[in-house]
Amino acid sequence: MGNVILIIGIVVFILLLFGTFFMVRQQTSAIVERFGRFVSVRNSGLQLKIPLIDRVAGRINLRVQQLDVIVETKTKDDVFVKLKVSVQFKVIAENVYNAFYKLEYPHDQITSYIxxxxxxxxPKLRLDYVFERKDDIANAVKKELNEAMTRYGYDIINTLITDIDPDQQVKNAMNRINASEREKTAAEFEAEAQRIKIVAKARAEAESKRLQGQGIADQRREIARGLEESVNVLNNVGINSQEASALIVVTQHYDTLQSLGEETNSNLILLPNSPQAGSDMLNNMVASFTASNMIGEQMKKDKTDTKKNDKN
Structure with missing residues (x-):
């Protein structure tokens, strides 16, 4: 009988011991009630309570928590869009009582406000502006939540719009618009590049023609200077200008024939090309120059006679 009483006493002692001491984890607060009435808030560590009279009614997490809410709504331009709103919040350590007793389902309350x-x-914004002003929407949500949840002992730390998901058909249309804009920009750049190439080519060709013309002019100037010197040399040895000019032309004729003979792939045929062609050409040219001089002298004489008759 004594052993039974001893065992019962040990069991009661153990129960009283466990009913007296309890642990509260870090970043957690415990609510202690006595006969259903609030007594105190206990913080982390080993705590005491009156066994069988006091009880731990609940525990409150003081760490920062995050709640993700997906909201489907319609924009001003009648596009249905889903927004993922992430709210980071925590219980204010000094307001554990309000957080535990005034609000039973904080997540539901926060979701309703979001x-x-x-x-x-x-609905006040077009779809494009929803993307651009998502921070404004997040700030509006945070402001509203802070005003509503502070009296319940909750602090809203941050609110983020982490995703904006329009209807799939709308996304496809936006992608097509974006692709068209990029193709348009690419075409404009290609056209500009082509224009620059054409202008540069035209300028290069113009410069080439200018230089080519300048080269031809210089070449002809030098040829004329050479011919003048050749005529002067021939004049010095007793050959008149007509005979000198004819001789130079014949010389160039034979130079041309020589250059044609050196070119093996040439298909040019020079007519007439008989052995006496050079001599005939020289005689004809001398005769032509002589006749031209005679005609010129006769015209000058006629002109002088006309002036004298007019004076008389």
Whole structure:
């Protein structure tokens, strides 16, 4: 009988011991109630309570938590879009009582406010502006949540719009528009590059023609200077200008024949090309120059006679 009482006493002692001490983990607060009424908030470490009278009603997590909410709504241009809103929040250590007793389902409350704000802000914007002003939407959600959740002991640390997902058909259309814009830009650049090439080529050709013309002019100037010197040399040895000019032409004729003979692939035929062609050409040219001089002298004489008659 004594052993039974001893065992019962040990069991009761153990139960009282475990009912008296309890552990609270780091970044956690415990709510202690006595007969269903709030007594105190206990923080991390080994804590005491009155066994069978006090009880741990619940524990509150003080770490930063994140809630992801997907909201489907419609933009101003009637495009349905899904927004993923990520809210980072935590319980204020000094307001554990309010967080535990005033709000039973904080996640549901936060989700309701997110839906309310997003569905009030997004319909004011076109789809393109939703992407551009997502930070403004996030700030509006954070402001609304802070005003609503602070009285419940919750602090909204940050609110982010982490994803904007339009309808698949809308995304395909946007991709086609983007591709068309890029093709248009590429075509403009290609056209500009082609224009630059054409202008550069035209300038190069113009410069080439200018230089070619200048070269021909210089060549002809030098030929004329050479012919003048040749005529002067022939004049010095008693050959008059007509005979000198004819002689130079014949010389060039034979130089041409020599150059044609050196060119093996030439198909040019020079007519007439008889052995006496050079002599005939020289005689004809001398005769032509002589006749030309005689005609010129006769014209000058006639002109002088006319002037004298007019004076008389």
């Amino acid at each position: 839906f309310d704000v997003v569905r009030a802000e997004v």
